[in-house]
Amino acid sequence: MALNYIWIFFFVIAFVIALVKLILFGNTEVFPELVNSTFDMAKTGFEISIGLTGVLTFWSGIMKIGEKGGIVNIVSRLIGPFFNKLFPELGKNHPAYGPMMLNFAANMLGLDNAATPMGLQAMKEMQESNPNKEVASNAQIMFLVLNASGLCLIPIAIMVYRAQMGAADPSDIFLPIMLATFFANMTGLISVSIIQKINLLDRTVLAYLLGTLGFIALLIWSMSHMTEHQISLFSKLASNIILFSLILFFILLGVKSRINVYETFIDGAKEGFNTAVRIIPYLVAILVAIGVFRASGAMDFLVAGIKWVFDSLGINSEFVAALPTALMKPLSGSGSRGMMIDAMKMYGADSFIGKLSCTVQGVSDTTFFILALYFGSVGVKKTRHAVACALLADFVGMIAAILIGYLFFH
Numbered sequence: 525m526a527l528n529y530i531w532i533f534f535f536v537i538a539f540v541i542a543l544v545k546l547i548l549f550g551n552t553e554v555f556p557e558l559v560n561s562t563f564d565m566a567k568t569g570f571e572i573s574i575g576l577t578g579v580l581t582f583w584s585g586i587m588k589i590g591e592k593g594g595i596v597n598i599v600s601r602l603i604g605p606f607f608n609k610l611f612p613e614l615g616k617n618h619p620a621y622g623p624m625m626l627n628f629a630a631n632m633l634g635l636d637n638a639a640t641p642m643g644l645q646a647m648k649e650m651q652e653s654n655p656n657k658e659v660a661s662n663a664q665i666m667f668l669v670l671n672a673s674g675l676c677l678i679p680i681a682i683m684v685y686r687a688q689m690g691a692a693d694p695s696d697i698f699l700p701i702m703l704a705t706f707f708a709n710m711t712g713l714i715s716v717s718i719i720q721k722i723n724l725l726d727r728t729v730l731a732y733l734l735g736t737l738g739f740i741a742l743l744i745w746s747m748s749h750m751t752e753h754q755i756s757l758f759s760k761l762a763s764n765i766i767l768f769s770l771i772l773f774f775i776l777l778g779v780k781s782r783i784n785v786y787e788t789f790i791d792g793a794k795e796g797f798n799t800a801v802r803i804i805p806y807l808v809a810i811l812v813a814i815g816v817f818r819a820s821g822a823m824d825f826l827v828a829g830i831k832w833v834f835d836s837l838g839i840n841s842e843f844v845a846a847l848p849t850a851l852m853k854p855l856s857g858s859g860s861r862g863m864m865i866d867a868m869k870m871y872g873a874d875s876f877i878g879k880l881s882c883t884v885q886g887v888s889d890t891t892f893f894i895l896a897l898y899f900g901s902v903g904v905k906k907t908r909h910a911v912a913c914a915l916l917a918d919f920v921g922m923i924a925a926i927l928i929g930y931l932f933f934h
Contacts, residue, residue, distance in 0.1 A: 530892070530911070534813035538820035545821065557819045565815030569808035577800040581793045583641035586774050587623055588792025589785055593777030595622045606732040610713075610722060611663040613653075620649035624667060626770070631674040631889075643671060644799055644901050651902040659906040660899060662720045668898055668910050672891045673712035673917035674705070679886040685865060686882060691873035700879075700928045701886035702740065708888045708921025715913040799901050806900025810892050814855045823851060842934075843926050845877045850884040850922045854891035854915065861885065880929040887921035 542558055545551040597617065607614070607621050614620060623645040630639035646667060654661045660668075679701050686694035717724050724730075750758065778785040817823070827847050834841035846867060852860040867881035891914045899907060 528905075531809065531813050534817040537822050538816040541820040541822050541825065554820070558816050561815035561819035562812050565811040566808050568815075569811040570804060572811075573800060573804040573807055577797060580641045580644065580800045581796040584645060584796025584799070585789035585791075585793035586771055587626075587642065587645045588795070589778040589783070589788050590622060590774035591619060591792075592783050592788050593774060593781045595774065595777060598622075603732070605728045609726055609729045610666055610717075612722070613661065614650065614663050618649070618653070620646045620663070620667075623649065627671070628674075629766075631671065640897070641796060643667075643898060644796075647898045647902050648795075648799070651904070654902075657903060660904045660908050660910055664899075664902075664904065665908060665910040665913070666716050666720065666722075668894060669712040669716050669913045669917060670709065671889060671898070672894050672914040673708040673888045673921065682864075682882050682886050685861075686868070686873050689865070689868040689873040689878075691868075691878075696932075697879055697882045697886065700883045700925070700932050704883060704887045704921055704925040704928050706740070707924040708917045711920040712913055712917035715916050716909070719909050719913070803897055803900045806896045807893075810896040811856070814892065817855070818852075823848060826851065842876065843880060843929065845871065846880040846884060846926075846929075849881040850887075850925070853885065853888065854918050855893075857890040857893060860890075876929070876933050879933045880926065883929050884922055884925040887925045888918050891915060891918055 538558060542554040545554045603625055604616060604621065607624070608616060611618070611620075623642045627639050627642035627646055630642060647664060650661060650664050650667065651657065654664065679698065682697060682701070683694040686697065714724065716722075724733075775785055778788060827844060830847060831841050831844040834844065849860050849863040849867060852863050864881045864885045868875075868878040871877040873879075891911075895907065895911065895914070899905075899910075
């Protein structure tokens with residue numbers, strides 16, 4: 525239901541602003557730009573879906589091998605007690621736990637291509653036990669919000685962009701991103717837990733959370749003693765070694781379980797292909813709405829309004845120049861990436877705005893894209909509190925990124 529209102533809101537606001545521009549300012553190009561954006565974003569949505577087809581087909585096949593090989597039992601023994609507390613309605617040894625854990629691990633390592641199909645597989649498994657197929661279950665909402673506010677340990681892509689833009693130390697945004705995204709992730713977890721009445725003070729939950737925090741602290745400490753080249757090399761090698769090791773591990777697990785690995789892969793791959801085709805309408809719908817919202821100039825008006833408010837209150841508004849990246853991130857990953865690059869071009873990669881734009885880019889994931897992709901893949905239409913909790917996590921992450929940016933870079 526929330527996506528329905530948001531979708532309508534984008535179109536209505538875009539039309540109103542375009543009409544004002546035409547009548548008051550005589551801008552005759554605004555409506556052609558709106559219409560062109562619908563074609564461009566519809567094409568983009570289709571191309572993204574097609575681009576996902578191969579990856580989703582392959583990883584769905586690999587996940588099917590792992591599922592029949594017993595990966596769920598292995599994962600359940602490792603993190604079952606923790607997941608049983610966060611996802612009580614799924615019970616023990618639910619088949620969603622395997623792809624769910626692998627999705628979180630892939631996101632932490634910045635392995636987007638692997639994280640997406642694993643996330644879609646987890647959503648599909650949860651949908652099997654969802655009593656109302658059109659309404660998001662508690663487990664699906666918790667999983668989606670944690671994804672949207674995902675904790676990325678190694679923002680290698682952003683560091684690469686900074687290097688390309690001539691930053692003296694491309695990795696200087698590593699720690700700020702880590703801290704800001706941690707706040708976003710915890711906000712998402714806490715907000716969903718409050719609504720779903722999940723006890724986060726349970727000893728099991730605290731043990732896993734503190735253990736994760738300790739691992740993150742150790743990783744930060746280790747990487748803080750590395751050079752830029754060492755960080756880049758470590759990230760590249762670790763990510764790819766882990767990814768290929770997973771593939772091989774699943775295959776060997778299937779061999780050990782004496783299943784027909786090839787036929788099992790084909791069965792899973794067929795399911796992945798069907799999922800990729802099924803999500804096309806959902807992606808096209810949300811991306812077209814985002815496109816017209818951007819093309820109308822609504823984002824520019826919003827940023828200008830925020831700047832005016834802070835200037836009126838006598839508060840430093842230097843951070844406002846980085847807001848387009850932050851405000852675009854929940855709407856469009858490529859759009860926010862473009863805003864980040866534009867900020868570095870305009871102000872310099874090593875400027876306060878350049879570094880702050882990179883920090884807010886790495887805080888959370890593309891919320892509306894994930895909502896459309898994950899819920900659309902299983903036919904969920906009523907999202908309940910998913911949107912509110914995900915956007916709250918985005919907001920806290922953005923505020924944390926700005927404050928941390930002032931602390932580290934100003």
